[in-house]
Amino acid sequence: MQVLLFGITREITSQDVLDIPASENLKDVGQLKAYLKQKYPGLGRLSSLAVAVNSAYANEDVQITCSDELALIPPVSGG
């Protein structure tokens, strides 16, 4: 399962894309966030951290599979 990274999340993880082994068996957005915050504690210290599933903000109960486009969205700051 791949997760695209942007902004400060690239600095926290030192990567542009995270590869998560299928053996982690992550089923929904909530599990993905919990896994990533545990692996990279810096993510948990951000003022917000959203997950996008197929280019839409997703609640914690949204199911995920390896065919979805997943991304971590740190606090936005356009404009």
Added chain:
Amino acid sequence: MERKKKNVFIQGAIPPEFIAESIAKHQSKHSIGAHNIFLGQIRADNKEGKVVSAIEYTTYQGMADQKLYEIREEAFEKFDLSCMHIYHSLGRVGVGEICFFVFVSSPHRKGVYQATEHIVNRIKAEVPIFGKEIFEDQTHQWKVNS
């Protein structure tokens, strides 16, 4: 009517001439009676003694285009608009330069004020654009919209 996804992103600062040309292009549209424009400019914020010299913007473009499309469609439904143009910089934009340009046109003035504020607020809150504030000493910090 389904509108196409428009190209919003411009590399670097938005030149004042580009804004003037955008206005000129609407002079042939004679049903328009009111334009309203919002321009975002890079501010030399002072953060604990360090002064911002530029902001470097990046985006998650696939999602940003989708969000901007939704925001445009919703604004056209909600307000009586003839035209709407949104531009945002990517890459480095120095203090005093323009990074964000929202241009709304309507037959009458009433809707354009509300529409502009609505569109600007939604973009600042929802569109995945990330600004890295570069200080004069070349250190940086990631901006968070309030």
